[in-house]
Amino acid sequence: MAQRLDSRSPLKGNHHCDVAIVGAGLAGLCAARDLDTAGLQVLVLEAQERVGGRTLTEHIDSSTFIDHGGQWVSPGQERIVALAEELGVALFPNWDAGLTVDWSGGVRSTYQGMFPPGSGHAEAQVRDGARKLTQLAAELPLGRPWEAPSATEWDSRTYHHWLAENIPSPLAQQGLARALEGVFGGGPGELSLLAALAIIRSGAHEISRLVSAENPGPEHRFIGGAQQLCERMAQSLDERIITGAYVAEIEHGNNSVQLYSGDLTVSARRAIVTLPPVLAGRIRYSPALPAARDHLTQRVPMGWVIKVHCVYPERFWVAEQLSGKVTSDGGPVRVVADNSPPNGSPGILVGFIEGAEARRLAAAGREQRCAETVAQLRHYFGTLAGRPDAYFEHAWGDDEFARGAYGGYWTPGVWTSYGHTLAAPIGTLHWAGTETSEAWNGKLEGAVHSGRRAAAEVLAAFR
Amino acid sequence: MAQRLDSRSPLKGNHHCDVAIVGAGLAGLCAARDLDTAGLQVLVLEAQERVGGRTLTEHIDSSTFIDHGGQWVSPGQERIVALAEELGVALFPNWDAGLTVDWSGGVRSTYQGMFPPGSGHAEAQVRDGARKLTQLAAELPLGRPWEAPSATEWDSRTYHHWLAENIPSPLAQQGLARALEGVFGGGPGELSLLAALAIIRSGAHEISRLVSAENPGPEHRFIGGAQQLCERMAQSLDERIITGAYVAEIEHGNNSVQLYSGDLTVSARRAIVTLPPVLAGRIRYSPALPAARDHLTQRVPMGWVIKVHCVYPERFWVAEQLSGKVTSDGGPVRVVADNSPPNGSPGILVGFIEGAEARRLAAAGREQRCAETVAQLRHYFGTLAGRPDAYFEHAWGDDEFARGAYGGYWTPGVWTSYGHTLAAPIGTLHWAGTETSEAWNGKLEGAVHSGRRAAAEVLAAFR
Structure with a gap:
C-alpha cells in the first residue's frame, strides 16, 4: 500500500533514493516502473491522495464505471496497449455503431458518416x-x-x-x-x-x-476504467509512492536534487517532474531555472473541460439506430458519445462542456450544469434522455492538481520561442508528462511515451 | 531598519497583523503606507533581500545612478509625482533634446521629429x-x-x-x-x-x-533613481517589512488569512497579493482559487527585456546635436536613449534588448551581450560609443522575482474570458500590482494606483 498521508500533516524527515519523481500519473508511474525494473531506487511524490493524474475512474458498481479523465485508445497507440496488456487491463471497442445526431441552428437530424446530408x-x-x-x-x-x-x-x-x-x-x-x-x-x-x-x-x-484509405479500426476503452493502469503500477511500486506530498521546492545541483514537501525532504541523484508545464512552473527551483524554461511555463496554459455523464436504465438510443454521438453548433454540450460499460448496461452518455461554455458554467454550480446538460441531451435524444438515473461530472479547471484539461496548448510564437526547453533536461532535472511527448502529444499514449523517455534519459546519465 | 533575513534561514514563528501584504514593490508599499496611516497593523512579506520590485537602482557614485527597472514618469501621472513629492524625491526632465539617429537597412541618418525625412x-x-x-x-x-x-x-x-x-x-x-x-x-x-x-x-x-494638439511636456526621471520611492517608504514602515520571505502558501477563510514562508507564519484579517499575475499564480492557495482566477494567472505571461547601460566620460553625442535617441530596424538594441544623470556627467546611454533578441542573447552570456550592445551603439553613434568606461545590465527574465519585464501582457481572448478576475477580491484576498490597475496599466503610476485601490478595498471591508 502506498504511504497515505494527510496533506496537512505530511510524512516528515529525510528520505534518500536514486530518482525522485514528481507526480503519480501515467508519465510518472511509467518512469518509476522502468527505473525500478533497472534496479534503481525511486520515490514518487504525489500531491493528491490518489494516483492517476488526469485519469480518474469512479465506480458505480462492480461492472459500471465512469471515466472522468482520459479514457480512449486510438489505433496506433502501441505503448499504452502494451502497458495495459502487461498490467492485465483488458480493452473493449468503443460503442459507436449507428447514426449521429446533428443539431444545427436548433434543428435536429440524424445521419451516417462524417456529415449530415446536404453538406x-x-x-x-x-x-x-x-x-x-x-x-x-x-x-x-x-x-x-x-x-x-x-x-x-x-x-x-x-x-x-x-x-x-x-x-x-x-x-x-x-x-x-x-x-x-x-x-x-x-x-x-x-x-x-x-x-x-x-x-x-x-x-x-x-x-x-x-x-487513411481503409478504416484504421475502432477506438478502444479500458474495461474497468483508465485509472486502473496507474493503480496497478502503484500496487507493484508499493511504498515507493508517497501521496499527499505537494512538492513546493526543488534544489538542484550537479550531482543531487532535494525535493521539499512540508516537513518531508527527499534527496536523490536526479528528479523527473511530470506535471503539465504550467504546474511544473509553480514549483520553486533553487537555483532558479533559466528564463527560457520559465517563460515556457508561463505560456502553455491548460484548456478547460467539464466532463459530464448521464446514466440511464438502458441504452435507449440504440432502438432508434443512434450511436450516441452528436455534432452540434449550440448549447453547452456539443460533443456527446456513448460511454456505456462493455456489457452495455446501464446506458451512459458522456458530454463535454468546453471553452467558453465551461467558463460560464463553472461559476454556475453543479445543479445548473446538470440541468443544462440534461435539457440539451433531451434535444438530441428525446424525452428519455431527460430522465437520467444519475449525473456525474468532473470540472478539471477547478481541480487544483490538474488546473484544466485535456492538456496545455500552444498559442502563436510559443513553439518557436520556447519549444526547445520543453523536454530538454536541465542538469539533474528531467521533464515528462504528455505535453512533453514527441509521440501522441496530449494523449494517454503521450504520457506513457514521455515517462519512458525520461526514465531512459536518467538511465543513460547513470551509465 | 527592515528585518533582513537570509532566505535559507527565514524568521521563524507566528506573527499577527491586520493586513499582510505580499511584495514590497511600489504597489505593496503604497498599500502598506495607506493602511498604516489609517491605524492598521500591516506586515509586508518580500521574497528578496531588497525592496523595490521592478524598480532597481544601482549607484555608481554619489551623483551617478543606473535605473535597471522602471524609471520614467509621463505627463498626467499625478499619483507618482505626488508620492515623490511627499517622500522628498525630486524629478528632473528627461534628456531628449536633439536629433534622433535612424538605422534602416544598415543605413544611418539623423532627423528631427517623429520620422526620418522621406517617410x-x-x-x-x-x-x-x-x-x-x-x-x-x-x-x-x-x-x-x-x-x-x-x-x-x-x-x-x-x-x-x-x-x-x-x-x-x-x-x-x-x-x-x-x-x-x-x-x-x-x-x-x-x-x-x-x-x-x-x-x-x-x-x-x-x-x-x-x-494632443500641444506638446504635453517632457518625460521626467527621479534624481537618485526610481527605487528610492520604495526605499523611503520602507524606512518609514521600518520593521513592518520582512525581507527574504518567499510566500509559498496562503490559507484563506472568511475572517482570516495565514501566509506561510518557511518557518514563518503570518496571520492576518486580510491579505493583499501584489505580484504580477503569473507569480501570484505560483503561490499555493488553500482552498484553491476558482478556476477562472487560476486560468488568468496561466495566461498573462511576462515580456522579456534586458536593459543595458553604457557609461562614457561625457555625453559626446551632444556635440553632434544628437539626443541619444535611436529608431532602428535591426540588431539586438533597437531602442536607445540618453540616461545620463541630472548634472549631465558622465554620459550614459540606455538600450533595450527585447523579445526574440532578448531570448537569443539571454543564453549567450553577459560578455556577448556587452560586445553586441557596444558594437551596435558604435553603428548609431560612432567610434566614441565603442569605448564605454563601463557596461551594466539587468536581465529581467532571469530575475526569479520578476520573471520578465516590463509587465504581463494580454493575448487574444484573455481579457474577455478572464479579465473580470484580475482585480476582484476573493473573500479576504485582494489583488494589486500594475497589471491590475485601471490607470496607467503596466507603468509605475499603475502600481501606485493599484496599491492604493487595494488598501481602500480593505479599509472599506473593515468599516
Whole structure:
C-alpha cells in the first residue's frame, strides 16, 4: 500500500533514493516502473491522495464505471496497449455503431458518416485538408517542430487562419478544427498552425482517420476504467509512492536534487517532474531555472473541460439506430458519445462542456450544469434522455492538481520561442508528462511515451 | 531598519497583523503606507533581500545612478509625482533634446521629429491612427474592458491586424505598434486589439502624445533613481517589512488569512497579493482559487527585456546635436536613449534588448551581450560609443522575482474570458500590482494606483 498521508500533516524527515519523481500519473508511474525494473531506487511524490493524474475512474458498481479523465485508445497507440496488456487491463471497442445526431441552428437530424446530408463537398474537403496538413506536418522533425524550414512562418499564424484560406466549406473547416482542437479543450487563444502540425506529426490523432484509405479500426476503452493502469503500477511500486506530498521546492545541483514537501525532504541523484508545464512552473527551483524554461511555463496554459455523464436504465438510443454521438453548433454540450460499460448496461452518455461554455458554467454550480446538460441531451435524444438515473461530472479547471484539461496548448510564437526547453533536461532535472511527448502529444499514449523517455534519459546519465 | 533575513534561514514563528501584504514593490508599499496611516497593523512579506520590485537602482557614485527597472514618469501621472513629492524625491526632465539617429537597412541618418525625412505621410497617419484608437478606447468602461459593446470582436483579433487594416504606411504601423508594445517588452504572442485599447483607456501612454494638439511636456526621471520611492517608504514602515520571505502558501477563510514562508507564519484579517499575475499564480492557495482566477494567472505571461547601460566620460553625442535617441530596424538594441544623470556627467546611454533578441542573447552570456550592445551603439553613434568606461545590465527574465519585464501582457481572448478576475477580491484576498490597475496599466503610476485601490478595498471591508 502506498504511504497515505494527510496533506496537512505530511510524512516528515529525510528520505534518500536514486530518482525522485514528481507526480503519480501515467508519465510518472511509467518512469518509476522502468527505473525500478533497472534496479534503481525511486520515490514518487504525489500531491493528491490518489494516483492517476488526469485519469480518474469512479465506480458505480462492480461492472459500471465512469471515466472522468482520459479514457480512449486510438489505433496506433502501441505503448499504452502494451502497458495495459502487461498490467492485465483488458480493452473493449468503443460503442459507436449507428447514426449521429446533428443539431444545427436548433434543428435536429440524424445521419451516417462524417456529415449530415446536404453538406455538399464538406467530406471531400475534410479529407483533402487532412492530406495537405499531413504533408506539411511531415516537414517537422519529430519532437522538434521549431526546426522545420517554415517554422517561423507557421508559428506566426493560426490554424484557423490556415483553414479559412485553404478549406472553402465552413462545415469542413469546423470538422478539421474539431479534429485537432478536441485535444485541448478550448482557448482562449488560438492554436498556431505550427502547433497544429506538431500535434499531427506526433501521432496524427483524429486526422489519421481522415487520410487513411481503409478504416484504421475502432477506438478502444479500458474495461474497468483508465485509472486502473496507474493503480496497478502503484500496487507493484508499493511504498515507493508517497501521496499527499505537494512538492513546493526543488534544489538542484550537479550531482543531487532535494525535493521539499512540508516537513518531508527527499534527496536523490536526479528528479523527473511530470506535471503539465504550467504546474511544473509553480514549483520553486533553487537555483532558479533559466528564463527560457520559465517563460515556457508561463505560456502553455491548460484548456478547460467539464466532463459530464448521464446514466440511464438502458441504452435507449440504440432502438432508434443512434450511436450516441452528436455534432452540434449550440448549447453547452456539443460533443456527446456513448460511454456505456462493455456489457452495455446501464446506458451512459458522456458530454463535454468546453471553452467558453465551461467558463460560464463553472461559476454556475453543479445543479445548473446538470440541468443544462440534461435539457440539451433531451434535444438530441428525446424525452428519455431527460430522465437520467444519475449525473456525474468532473470540472478539471477547478481541480487544483490538474488546473484544466485535456492538456496545455500552444498559442502563436510559443513553439518557436520556447519549444526547445520543453523536454530538454536541465542538469539533474528531467521533464515528462504528455505535453512533453514527441509521440501522441496530449494523449494517454503521450504520457506513457514521455515517462519512458525520461526514465531512459536518467538511465543513460547513470551509465 | 527592515528585518533582513537570509532566505535559507527565514524568521521563524507566528506573527499577527491586520493586513499582510505580499511584495514590497511600489504597489505593496503604497498599500502598506495607506493602511498604516489609517491605524492598521500591516506586515509586508518580500521574497528578496531588497525592496523595490521592478524598480532597481544601482549607484555608481554619489551623483551617478543606473535605473535597471522602471524609471520614467509621463505627463498626467499625478499619483507618482505626488508620492515623490511627499517622500522628498525630486524629478528632473528627461534628456531628449536633439536629433534622433535612424538605422534602416544598415543605413544611418539623423532627423528631427517623429520620422526620418522621406517617410511620406507616416506622421499624419500615426496621428490619425492614434485619434481613431483613442476614440475606440473611449467605449471601454474604465477597468472593465470586457464590458465594452464590441469587446468580444476586439478581443478576437490582434492589434497588428487592426493596424494592417487601418494604417496604410508600414512606418506608421510600426510607430503605433511601438507606442503600445513598448509597455510589454515583446511576445511571443500578439496583443489583442481589446488589450491595446485597454492600455490606451488606462492612461493613453505614448498614444496621448500623438493626439494632443500641444506638446504635453517632457518625460521626467527621479534624481537618485526610481527605487528610492520604495526605499523611503520602507524606512518609514521600518520593521513592518520582512525581507527574504518567499510566500509559498496562503490559507484563506472568511475572517482570516495565514501566509506561510518557511518557518514563518503570518496571520492576518486580510491579505493583499501584489505580484504580477503569473507569480501570484505560483503561490499555493488553500482552498484553491476558482478556476477562472487560476486560468488568468496561466495566461498573462511576462515580456522579456534586458536593459543595458553604457557609461562614457561625457555625453559626446551632444556635440553632434544628437539626443541619444535611436529608431532602428535591426540588431539586438533597437531602442536607445540618453540616461545620463541630472548634472549631465558622465554620459550614459540606455538600450533595450527585447523579445526574440532578448531570448537569443539571454543564453549567450553577459560578455556577448556587452560586445553586441557596444558594437551596435558604435553603428548609431560612432567610434566614441565603442569605448564605454563601463557596461551594466539587468536581465529581467532571469530575475526569479520578476520573471520578465516590463509587465504581463494580454493575448487574444484573455481579457474577455478572464479579465473580470484580475482585480476582484476573493473573500479576504485582494489583488494589486500594475497589471491590475485601471490607470496607467503596466507603468509605475499603475502600481501606485493599484496599491492604493487595494488598501481602500480593505479599509472599506473593515468599516
